[in-house]
């Protein structure tokens with residue numbers, strides 16, 4: 648057992664869940680064996696707390712490091728931003744430069760606001776869709792963070808999030824009044840989706856889903872959803888927060904023992 652496992656044992660006595668992210672728990676990979684912490688990472692290589700070197704063939708920082716660890720160009724830009732003061736009373740001009748770029752790529756968008764995390768941006772998107780449509784129900788597929796709007800799916804009978812995220816999630820602290828406002832459907836199950844729309848069509852504010860994750864769309868699934876939502880003036884929200892993840896692994900980081908690893 649290396650220094651990493653010893654530190655992880657200590658962490659579990661002080662940090663609920665042991666790590667800040669479920670997907671980084673050593674138990675997801677090799678219980679009692681996983682290096683758990685890194686001292687350095689570069690390209691696809693990782694060094695643990697004992698200086699042992701590995702090649703990361705798991706999921707490269709939960710899909711965030713699509714360019715590899717400690718990419719020189721990214722690091723130089725970050726270092727120069729720090730040297731010039733990364734926080735100030737005035738605004739960072741980069742927010743305008745990036746907005747221009749994003750609108751160039753997505754001319755349909757009309758404007759850009761930034762959020763600090765994926766779950767936060769999804770909660771904002773859902774609130775905006777509800778405000779815009781003056782309706783409350785959401786149809787969703789997949790995982791989109793852990794805010795009240797999302798976890799409320801488990802206020803209804805059964806274990807709605809079991810197929811979408813994890814089983815047995817208790818929606819403790821989520822207002823009971825949100826029951827029935829977030830309804831799940833499965834990817835590529837167009838008939839199930841149509842039935843849900845049929846039953847709720849006067850009340851649906853938005854459909855929330857990832858365009859692609861574990862599976863590719865079949866039989867024009869996305870086009871069919873777009874057609875239905877467009878016809879009924881339902882906002883269609885595509886969550887591409889971990890789109891890079893698909894690129895890295897071709898799969899979900901939420902499934903334990905997914906077969907990736909550190910070699």
Ligand SMILES: Cc1ncc(COP(=O)(O)O)c(C=O)c1O
Pocket residue numbers: 764765766767769790791792793857886887888889
């Ligand atoms: C598709 C998707 N949406 C939203 C989130 C939540 O993002 P965050 O953890 O940054 O709040 C995740 C996180 O894994 C995700 O995979």
